[in-house]
Amino acid sequence: xxxxxxxxxxxxxxxxxxxxxxxxxxxxxxxxxxxxxxxxxxxxxxxxxxxxxxxxxxxxxxxxxxxxxxxxxxxxxxxxxxxxxxxxxxxxxxxxxxxxxxxxxxxxxxxxxxxxxxxxxxxxxxxxxxxxxxxxxxxxxxxxxxxxxxxxxxxxxxxxxxxxxxxxxxxxxxxxxxxxxxxxxxxxxxxxxxxxxxxxxxxxxxxxxxxxxxxxxxxxxxxxxxxxxxxxxxxxxxxxxxxxxxxxxxxxxxxxxxxxxxxxxxxxxxxxxxxxxxxxxxxxxxxxxxxxxxxxxxxxxxxxxxxxxxxxxxxxxxxxxxxxxxxxxxxxxxxxxxxxxxxxxxxxxxxxxxxxxxxxxxxxxxxxxxxxxxxxxxxxxxxxxxxxxxxxxxxxxxxxxxxxxxxxxxxxxxxxxxxxxxxxxxxxxxxxxxxxxxxxxxxxxxxxxxxxxxxxxxxxxxxxxxxxxxxxxxxxxxxxxxxxxxxxxxxxxxxxxxxxxx
Amino acid sequence: xxxxxxxxxxxxxxxxxxxxxxxxxxxxxxxxxxxxxxxxxxxxxxxxxxxxxxxxxxxxxxxxxxxxxxxxxxxxxxxxxxxxxxxxxxxxxxxxxxxxxxxxxxxxxxxxxxxxxxxxxxxxxxxxxxxxxxxxxxxxxxxxxxxxxxxxxxxxxxxxxxxxxxxxxxxxxxxxxxxxxxxxxxxxxxxxxxxxxxxxxxxxxxxxxxxxxxxxxxxxxxxxxxxxxxxxxxxxxxxxxxxxxxxxxxxxxxxxxxxxxxxxxxxxxxxxxxxxxxxxxxxxxxxxxxxxxxxxxxxxxxxxxxxxxxxxxxxxxxxxxxxxxxxxxxxxxxxxxxxxxxxxxxx
Numbered sequence: 001x002x003x004x005x006x007x008x009x010x011x012x013x014x015x016x017x018x019x020x021x022x023x024x025x026x027x028x029x030x031x032x033x034x035x036x037x038x039x040x041x042x043x044x045x046x047x048x049x050x051x052x053x054x055x056x057x058x059x060x061x062x063x064x065x066x067x068x069x070x071x072x073x074x075x076x077x078x079x080x081x082x083x084x085x086x087x088x089x090x091x092x093x094x095x096x097x098x099x100x101x102x103x104x105x106x107x108x109x110x111x112x113x114x115x116x117x118x119x120x121x122x123x124x125x126x127x128x129x130x131x132x133x134x135x136x137x138x139x140x141x142x143x144x145x146x147x148x149x150x151x152x153x154x155x156x157x158x159x160x161x162x163x164x165x166x167x168x169x170x171x172x173x174x175x176x177x178x179x180x181x182x183x184x185x186x187x188x189x190x191x192x193x194x195x196x197x198x199x200x201x202x203x204x205x206x207x208x209x210x211x212x213x214x215x216x217x218x219x220x221x222x223x224x225x226x227x228x229x230x231x232x233x234x235x236x237x238x239x240x241x242x243x244x245x246x247x248x249x250x251x252x253x254x255x256x257x258x259x260x261x262x263x264x265x266x267x268x269x270x271x272x273x274x275x276x277x278x279x280x281x282x283x284x285x286x287x288x289x290x291x292x293x294x295x296x297x298x299x300x301x302x303x304x305x306x307x308x309x310x311x312x313x314x315x316x317x318x319x320x321x322x323x324x325x326x327x328x329x330x331x332x333x334x335x336x337x338x339x340x341x342x343x344x345x346x347x348x349x350x351x352x353x354x355x356x357x358x359x360x361x362x363x364x365x366x367x368x369x370x371x372x373x374x375x376x377x378x379x380x381x382x383x384x385x386x387x388x389x390x391x392x393x394x395x396x397x398x399x400x401x402x403x404x405x406x407x408x409x410x411x412x413x414x415x416x417x418x419x420x421x422x423x424x425x426x427x428x429x430x431x432x433x434x435x436x437x438x439x440x441x442x443x444x445x446x447x448x449x450x451x452x453x454x455x456x457x458x459x460x461x462x463x464x465x466x467x468x469x470x471x472x473x474x475x476x477x478x479x480x481x482x483x484x485x486x487x488x489x490x491x492x493x494x495x496x497x498x499x500x501x502x
Numbered sequence: 503x504x505x506x507x508x509x510x511x512x513x514x515x516x517x518x519x520x521x522x523x524x525x526x527x528x529x530x531x532x533x534x535x536x537x538x539x540x541x542x543x544x545x546x547x548x549x550x551x552x553x554x555x556x557x558x559x560x561x562x563x564x565x566x567x568x569x570x571x572x573x574x575x576x577x578x579x580x581x582x583x584x585x586x587x588x589x590x591x592x593x594x595x596x597x598x599x600x601x602x603x604x605x606x607x608x609x610x611x612x613x614x615x616x617x618x619x620x621x622x623x624x625x626x627x628x629x630x631x632x633x634x635x636x637x638x639x640x641x642x643x644x645x646x647x648x649x650x651x652x653x654x655x656x657x658x659x660x661x662x663x664x665x666x667x668x669x670x671x672x673x674x675x676x677x678x679x680x681x682x683x684x685x686x687x688x689x690x691x692x693x694x695x696x697x698x699x700x701x702x703x704x705x706x707x708x709x710x711x712x713x714x715x716x717x718x719x720x721x722x723x724x725x726x727x728x729x730x731x732x733x734x735x736x737x738x739x740x741x742x743x744x745x746x747x748x749x750x751x752x753x754x755x756x757x758x759x760x761x762x763x764x765x766x767x768x769x770x771x772x773x774x775x776x777x778x779x780x781x782x783x784x785x786x787x788x789x790x791x792x793x794x795x796x797x798x799x800x801x802x803x804x805x806x807x808x809x810x811x812x813x814x815x816x817x818x819x820x821x822x823x824x825x826x827x828x829x830x831x832x833x834x835x836x837x838x839x840x841x842x843x844x845x846x847x848x849x
Contacts, residue, residue, distance in 0.1 A: 308713075310713060330712055330713050330714075330715055331715045331716075331717065334714075334715040335715075340713060342713060347707070347709060347710070348707075348709050348710050348713055349710055349713075350707070350710065351702075351703050351706040351707050351710055351711070351774075352706055352707065352774075353702070353705075353706045353772075353773075353774035353775055354699075354702060354703065354706055354774070354775075358699060358702075358703075361699075362699065362703055362711075362714045362716070363714045363715055365696045365699060365700075366696075366700070366714055366715035366716045366717075367715055368696070369696075370695050370696045370697045370700060371695055371696075372696070373694070373695050373696040373699075374696075416714070
């Protein structure tokens with residue numbers, strides 16, 4: 001006899017204006033299992049989770065928790081019913097302390113007074129016991145890296161005695177060691193009988209940790225499988241509805257010597273910024289893709305930001321070849337043909353209340369100045385062109401960007417920068433939180449652009465991806481550029497060794 | 503129909519119409535307009551004329567709020583502008599010379615531009631939160647206005663100056679044309695150039711805007727300067743209307759009425775999208791409400807309470823969350839008899 005699921009969803013429908021987010025989706029979750037929810041961007045994963053957490057109400061269908069029908073009208077109700085969630089982008093207050101973040105709204109009190117010492121002790125114990133994390137809980141959250149913040153968010157969810165734990169892309173900003181730590185924590189929780197719903201784009205991780213897999217495509221249920229019975233290739237083709245081998249083929253890249261004669265597009269000479277990156281030299285030639293490899297916090301983003309003038313230099317110079325001044329501000333950088341796609345989509349990328357059209361044209365418009373507006377007709381043409389080119393979904397120019405899925409927002413930002421026709425394109429984690437299909441699309445785009453003569457500075461936590469697109473790789477460790485690697489040397493093994501300091 | 507209902511101006515316009523309808527039922531001659539000496543007279547004309555300063559201040563406030571800011575100093579700028587222009591005119595030998603009146607108005611506007619620039623510098627360059635930065639001038643500004651008037655009420659005797667606040671052009675009050683001009687300038691600048699996009703972008707996300715190459719600092723300075731200018735013109739209208747300047751009371755609480763008008767008009771205090779026409783309707787709603795309260799003879803000691811109640815209702819109707827809750831309650835309503843019947847069944 002089969003065990004009773006702790007959570008059961010039947011025939012879920014959810015309609016948005018112009019988009020059918022979920023149509024007739026079933027989903028079950030057993031206690032003591034890790035269940036991976038898979039699907040491309042806009043497949044309905046986020047919608048399904050938002051239904052579970054009470055953010056969205058459903059149009060049709062039923063949700064049962066421990067065989068009791070429930071109607072989850074608000075995130076609070078969902079939490080009280082035992083469903084806790086950790087979102088992709090950390091939803092904590094960075095200016096509060098770690099302990100406050102964990103116990104916010106549930107502080108230990110006596111006579112209405114908060115018992116700070118006890119709260120700090122509890123937080124400390126919780127993090128040590130369940131997360132193997134030994135940190136000062138009285139420091140504000142922003143004193144810690146995103147990875148630690150993520151673990152704290154999970155600890156918070158755990159402390160709200162959960163039956164069901166939803167982890168939405170928990171690993172997207174963690175490095176390999178942290179992922180390992182997280183997985184060992186998930187294993188323990190699983191053995192304690194917790195039901196874990198796990199969403200990720202990393203296929204290997206799915207197989208490493210999950211027992212069961214549910215696949216969604218375009219808001220429809222494709223099927224539910226046991227992880228051990230579903231080969232990886234099969235999973236991917238089910239997700240994208242196409243054969244993967246076709247997609248994986250990238251145009252072959254040329255060897256790095258070929259760029260020796262090309263003109264230098266951008267050059268950093270002994271550039272440095274205190275607390276961000278030690279002095280480094282870096283040359284980018286026309287049409288060359290340079291990858292930055294290194295661990296989280298090794299100074300990859302900081303290096304890229306100097307090329308865009310987003311932060312001020314302390315010493316040295318960073319300049320574009322044709323310019324006689326060095327790059328001082330994003331505005332100057334854009335004028336000289338630099339574009340920068342930030343890794344922080346939400347805080348440094350999208351203009352959330354504005355439409356897809358406005359988000360696309362904003363950088364071009366700012367280079368033209370306020371008195372030379374693009375006509376509305378021109379704007380629509382541009383937006384429609386890029387929506388088609390990058391396959392942005394839903395394909396409406398007037399949709400507010402905040403209503404798009406993460407991957408589609410990323411494509412809109414890419415469109416914003418491609419539109420400025422940059423000579424140097426900086427991509428910081430462009431494929432984070434993006435599914436396989438879109439990921440290869442973006443990688444292919446990078447190689448296409450380089451073939452057309454655009455230089456690209458490419459940052460990614462996934463070494464394999466950096467290797468696939470780069471002609472040359474600069475390796476960083478502890479805020480210092482330690483080596484440049486090209487051609488035969490460019491293997492995962494040699495780079496790992498360099499990063500590790502071997 | 504659905505399109506109409508979804509339009510962002512639907513609720514402001516509906517509220518304005520229901521206020522006017524109430525007035526019409528209460529006193530049918532509310533809508534009567536008579537022509538005397540080539541000038542129109544009537545309650546509606548009064549609403550336009552007396553509401554003009556508020557509309558002006560609200561236009562500037564809309565742009566400031568669109569950048570996620572706020573300008574609390576507009577009331578004080580109204581007082582300062584009126585005080586300075588009245589002071590200059592009152593010092594003149596012949597108060598009615600055109601050049602004197604024009605230079606007085608010019609000086610007053612120049613000063614309000616400068617005050618707007620001061621706010622802009624504090625917010626954009628010094629990085630002080632807008633509510634605090636403009637609070638400084640809100641408090642200090644009253645003092646400056648009183649310094650200018652030496653604590654007295656300055657009266658002027660200049661028909662030429664009184665013209666902008668009480669005169670008529672083509673039978674309509676001059677102030678209406680002033681508002682129309684400033685509205686046209688604001689609409690042209692924001693909708694026909696890219697400034698509107700930049701303002702909304704900065705309001706949505708200042709850091710993302712900076713990284714997109716927008717000069718956030720310039721945009722912020724510009725909206726505060728424009729807001730100062732609007733308040734300055736409003737100050738001229740107010741003082742010209744009564745031919746005197748009162749540093750203590752001119753423009754008192756204008757900042758709050760203006761913020762209210764902007765919010766009723768559909769612009770969010772969170773910045774981003776802004777609606778200038780909505781703001782104008784919002785200001786008209788507030789002015790109509792004030793007129794209505796006077797007209798139906800509510801005792802002065804409770805006028806503020808009545809105004810507050812109506813404003814609360816207006817804001818509730820405007821709130822989407824509230825409307826949704828109301829609709830939800832209505833759709834899932836239970837009648838006492840039914841509840842008893844079902845509980846019986848359950849047992």
